[in-house]
Amino acid sequence: MGLATPPIAICTRCKTPISNAILINDRCGKRFDGVRCNGVYRSALNYADWKKCAACAGSGLHAKKRCEECQGTGWQYIGDGTAR
Numbered sequence: 001m002g003l004a005t006p007p008i009a010i011c012t013r014c015k016t017p018i019s020n021a022i023l024i025n026d027r028c029g030k031r032f033d034g035v036r037c038n039g040v041y042r043s044a045l046n047y048a049d050w051k052k053c054a055a056c057a058g059s060g061l062h063a064k065k066r067c068e069e070c071q072g073t074g075w076q077y078i079g080d081g082t083a084r
């Protein structure tokens with residue numbers, strides 16, 4: 001279930017894309033091996049910084065499971081992570 005439009009923010013550290021504006025500038029809630037990611041969600045509103053995920057062709061699914069490459073969003077961030 002990929003998104004029709006790109007996510008609007010991305011974690012500065014683990015690159016997890018999100019599409020909930022409320023979380024922008026909040027600390028990332030992802031956990032890796034029990035340790036919470038210490039990145040923050042930074043807005044990434046530039047459409048050109050996103051491309052359809054190559055692993056799942058934008059579907060958000062990979063081998064019938066949630067695509068790990070794009071966290072199920074169907075999009076991959078290709079920008080440099082800095083605000084313009």
Ligand SMILES: [Zn+2]
Nearest residue numbers: 011014028037
């Ligand atoms: Zn993170």
Ligand SMILES: [Zn+2]
Nearest residue numbers: 053056067070
């Ligand atoms: Zn994907």
